[in-house]
Amino acid sequence: MSTMVPARMETYQGSDGHYYGAPYHVGATVMYYNVKAMGDAMGLSQADVIAKIDGVKTWDDYEALGTEYVEAAGEKGTKYWTSVDTAGTDWLWLAMAEYGEDWTGGFDGKANVQLDSVKKMLTMQQKWLKSDLAEVSPDGHVDLEAGFQNIMDHNIVSFPKAMWYMSRFTNYMPDEKGNWYIAKCPTFEEGQKCSVGIGGTGTVVTQQSKAKELAAEFLCWAKMSEVGEQNIWDTLGFDVCNTACWTNDTFAHNDENQYNQFFINYPYDVLNSIGMDNIGKISVVKISPTINENVCNTTLNEVLEDPDYSVDDALQELQDAVDMEQEE
Incomplete structure (x- = not known):
C-alpha cells in the first residue's frame, strides 16, 4: 500500500x-501537445516549443500559448488550439480535482453540481469557443474515430486526456509517432493538484x-x-x-x-x-450515473454548443435533475 x-x-x-x-x-490526466505542428506553425525548433510548453503552469498560461499558436497558424476557425467535449466529463473532473471538490458528495454527502470549479471550467471553455481558440470535439470527444481523425489532421494540437490514451495513438494514429509531447495539466492556481485519475x-x-x-x-x-x-x-x-x-x-x-x-x-x-x-479522485457512488448521464446528454451540449448559454442556468437545471433522483 x-x-x-x-x-x-x-x-x-x-x-x-x-x-x-x-x-x-x-488513468492520470495529462496534457498531450503536438510539438511538430506547433513548431511548423510558429517557426520554432522542437526544443523551443518544448520550452514554451514546460513554461505553462496555469490555464492563463495555456490560453496565452494557444493564442500565440492560433495566430501563427493563420487559419482561425479551421486550426484550433484544443477541443472541448460535449459527451465526456474529463475536463470537469480535472477542474474539480484541482480545487479538491467532488460533485457526488461521496458516500455521506449530497450531490452538488453547482461547484465553483465546474463553473470556472465551463465559463473558460465558452470563452475559448467564442475566440476560436477551441472547437467542439467531433462526435463529442477525442476518443472516437472522428476525434482520432481530427488529431491526425492537426485541427487541434493539444488536449487533456488520461495516460491510457497513449494506446489510442499507437493503435489508431501510428503516423503521429515522434510528434507528441506529454506534460502536466495546467491549474487554475499554482500549487493545486494537476491531475485526476x-x-x-x-x-x-x-x-x-x-x-x-x-x-x-x-x-x-x-x-x-x-x-x-x-x-x-x-x-x-x-x-x-x-x-x-x-x-x-x-x-x-x-x-x-x-x-x-x-x-x-x-x-x-x-x-x-x-x-x-x-x-x-472523484467518487463513484450511487448518484454518479445520474450526474454523468445528465451532464453528457444535456448540460455540456447547452453550454458548449451555444457559448452564450448561461452556465448558472445550465447547472441549476442539472442540479434539479440530480435532486429529483436523490429524493426518490
Whole structure:
C-alpha cells in the first residue's frame, strides 16, 4: 500500500474502509501537445516549443500559448488550439480535482453540481469557443474515430486526456509517432493538484467463486505486483499504480517499449513530476450515473454548443435533475 497511488486505491474503497477492487492503472490526466505542428506553425525548433510548453503552469498560461499558436497558424476557425467535449466529463473532473471538490458528495454527502470549479471550467471553455481558440470535439470527444481523425489532421494540437490514451495513438494514429509531447495539466492556481485519475478498470472477485482467497491473491499479483505491472505497461500501455515502478530505470526508461518510443519524452518522467499525491479522485457512488448521464446528454451540449448559454442556468437545471433522483 505504501507504493500504490492513494487516489486509485480509494476509488475502490467502500464506506466501511475495505477495498473491493484492484485497479488496472492510474488513468492520470495529462496534457498531450503536438510539438511538430506547433513548431511548423510558429517557426520554432522542437526544443523551443518544448520550452514554451514546460513554461505553462496555469490555464492563463495555456490560453496565452494557444493564442500565440492560433495566430501563427493563420487559419482561425479551421486550426484550433484544443477541443472541448460535449459527451465526456474529463475536463470537469480535472477542474474539480484541482480545487479538491467532488460533485457526488461521496458516500455521506449530497450531490452538488453547482461547484465553483465546474463553473470556472465551463465559463473558460465558452470563452475559448467564442475566440476560436477551441472547437467542439467531433462526435463529442477525442476518443472516437472522428476525434482520432481530427488529431491526425492537426485541427487541434493539444488536449487533456488520461495516460491510457497513449494506446489510442499507437493503435489508431501510428503516423503521429515522434510528434507528441506529454506534460502536466495546467491549474487554475499554482500549487493545486494537476491531475485526476480517470478510468481505472477495477476488477473484483465474486462471492460465488470457489477459491475466493486464491483468486484475490492472483488478482493483486496480476494488477499490483511489479511483475504484473511490467506486463500491463508493456502490453497495454497503462500507467501503473505501483509507484515503485515509476523510478525503476529499466521499467520506466526501457527504449524497447512501444510507448516510450512513440512520444518525445518518457511518460513516467511526467508521472514522477506530478507525484502520486497530486492525482485527485472523484467518487463513484450511487448518484454518479445520474450526474454523468445528465451532464453528457444535456448540460455540456447547452453550454458548449451555444457559448452564450448561461452556465448558472445550465447547472441549476442539472442540479434539479440530480435532486429529483436523490429524493426518490
